[in-house]
Amino acid sequence: MTASRQVDYEIIEIYDLFNPGNPELGLLPGRKPSKLTRLVVMDHTVDEIFGERIRNYFSVNRLFVEYLTLPGGDENKTLDQVLRIARRLSEIGTHRVGTPPIAIGGGVLQDVVGMASSLYRRGIPYVRVPTTLLAQIDGSVSAKNGVNYEGFRNRLGTFAPPPRTLIDRSLIATLPERQIQSGLGEALKMALIKDPVLFELLEEHGPQLVADRLQDSDNGNDAGPGREVMHRAISGMAEELQKNLWETDLRRIVDYGHTFSPVIEMQALPALLHGEVVAMDCVLSAVLALHRGMLTPAQFERIVNTTRGMGLAPSHPMFADPSVLRRALADTMRHRDNQQHLTLLQGIGRTIFVNDLTDTELDCAAQVMTELLETDESGVLSLQGGC
Ligand SMILES: NC(=O)c1ccc[n+]([C@@H]2O[C@H](COP(=O)([O-])OP(=O)(O)OC[C@H]3O[C@@H](n4cnc5c(N)ncnc54)[C@H](O)[C@@H]3O)[C@@H](O)[C@H]2O)c1
Ligand SMILES: [Zn+2]
Missing domain, CATH: 3.40.50.1970 (Rossmann fold)
Known part of the structure; x- marks a missing residue:
């Protein structure tokens, strides 16, 4: 039947x-x-x-x-x-x-x-x-x-x-500023996986979006960046979900930013908000892509600067700890039928799935996440984490 x-x-x-x-x-x-x-x-x-x-x-x-x-x-x-x-x-x-x-x-x-x-x-x-x-x-x-x-x-x-x-x-x-920033963490995810125009909007208007709370000061009848960001994020999500609403396919690009974050978010609760941890996971996954040569150093730096521009921290001590990252990946793999199905960026706005991430790659990425804890916008990153 x-x-x-x-x-x-x-x-x-x-x-x-x-x-x-x-x-x-x-x-x-x-x-x-x-x-x-x-x-x-x-x-x-x-x-x-x-x-x-x-x-x-x-x-x-x-x-x-x-x-x-x-x-x-x-x-x-x-x-x-x-x-x-x-x-x-x-x-x-x-x-x-x-x-x-x-x-x-x-x-x-x-x-x-x-x-x-x-x-x-x-x-x-x-x-x-x-x-x-x-x-x-x-x-x-x-x-x-x-x-x-x-x-x-x-x-x-x-x-x-x-x-x-x-x-x-x-x-x-x-909403308090911090809740707007957290919400923008999910917009960043959507931008990175499929919408370079959305990424440019976040890159260009990040601080203003937070300050204006996406209101564009115009009573809603505009086409300012707030409305555009919201509309692009919602329609991008709807487009992805419509293809796979019941998640019969466990490979979902909208799970970008949601591989390492679930375990870390629960461990940090209530110190970190959902979108804050999602943004850090987006950056960590970008480091993994960078090390595989799928993102250029310039693209990676744009991602980090855009994250910071929206008032979001790109890293946290738990994202710099390889044992936490391994445990988080292991738990997420149980959710994906024992596969990694890890979404990695191939440039900004394009993705591939990988199933062969190694512990060594995670160790190297954790080192870059440590550097990101220690440097601000003016700091120079080695980007290879000594690997
Ligand atoms: N079902 C899904 O597919 C899905 C997708 C994304 C997120 N989520 C879940 O959503 C949760 C996070 O949601 P959230 O970030 O909205 O957190 P939240 O619901 O806890 O809201 C954050 C805070 O904002 C307050 N608040 C709500 N509206 C407000 C307003 N207009 N002005 C001022 N304060 C307001 C709330 O009382 C709360 O204190 C997570 O548990 C996450 O798993 C679910
Ligand atoms: Zn989420």
């Missing part, structure tokens, strides 16, 4: 989502009107900043909703939070299809609401409203959710693409 299922996604880039005159937030997938009670889940910070506007929106539009507020932050990406959501879904009598919950928050909140929705009644639809840069350009398009478990990232999770995602770039204007 074979069966197939079509997945319909609405990913809508929109402005002024919480304006009561804008119908989008209240609509069901397929833009149908909502008549029954739905759960709105927010993270604490979102509730503090936007809670009043959100409550006003549903009240003015006479839509029936109940609220649940949960803490953000990766240390709260737990099964307990999933069960809290399931309990509220049950209490308010959530239906199988007609009353999809709405998740308004960062990537952590999106992941726990997505997972609760995928488990409740064996799966109900839900609506995503991502409110961090990282969640808007990366998680927003993804079919995945999950929680951290037994010290491992996303060890429990499901595939459950939401039928409706609403992306309002103005919502990230309230």
Whole structure:
């Protein structure tokens, strides 16, 4: 027997989502009107900043909703939070299809609401409203959710693409600078693997993107670098996922920056943010490509300078420790069916997969990562790490 299922996604880039005159937030997938009670889940910070506007929106539009507020932050990406959501879904009598919950928050909140929705009644639809840069350009398009478990990232999770995602770039204007920088770590990944134009935008406008929080100071009607970066990152991700939504092919270029980082991120939690560790993994993988002659020293230096220009550190002591890198690769290989399937750059914007990375290559790369810890923009790197 074979069966197939079509997945319909609405990913809508929109402005002024919480304006009561804008119908989008209240609509069901397929833009149908909502008549029954739905759960709105927010993270604490979102509730503090936007809670009043959100409550006003549903009240003015006479839509029936109940609220649940949960803490953000990766240390709260737990099964307990999933069960809290399931309990509220049950209490308010959530239906199988007609009353999809709405998740308004960062990537952590999106992941726990997505997972609760995928488990409740064996799966109900839900609506995503991502409110961090990282969640808007990366998680927003993804079919995945999950929680951290037994010290491992996303060890429990499901595939459950939401039928409706609403992306309002103005919502990230309230993010702390560090969260914008972390989100740009995922944009850097996308730029390096497939979009040289995106890379040039990050290279040229990095500090401004952070300072303006991608707002382009223009009420959303522009074609400035903020809008362009967001649009290119989202469409690049969507293009990649559409080809391999259920990850039946374990070779994924969007896993660039996500080979060594998962173990390191969990070990460093909560000191480093997701996008910060992803950016360091991008740089480490660029060192590996450099040593194989697939990147020129000039290209490598552009990558490091662009990373720094966005306020992201290219290295960390854990990325300079070969034993940590080996352990991280070994764990990721279990996730890739015991293959490395390591994405390496062949120039900026092109990739190949390799399965023959050696411990010696990792040792040499770790030495360059040590040098990167010690040098700033003016410092001269040996680039060979003495190898
Ligand atoms: N499912 C996927 O495919 C996917 C993809 C990428 C990332 N993720 C996950 O996303 C998580 C990281 O997401 P994140 O970086 O959004 O972290 P997060 O959800 O913890 O949000 C970061 C912080 O920003 C606060 N916040 C949220 N919106 C805000 C706003 N508009 N203004 C001010 N503060 C706001 C949150 O309360 C939190 O304190 C990781 O767990 C990662 O695994 C999942
Ligand atoms: Zn990521």
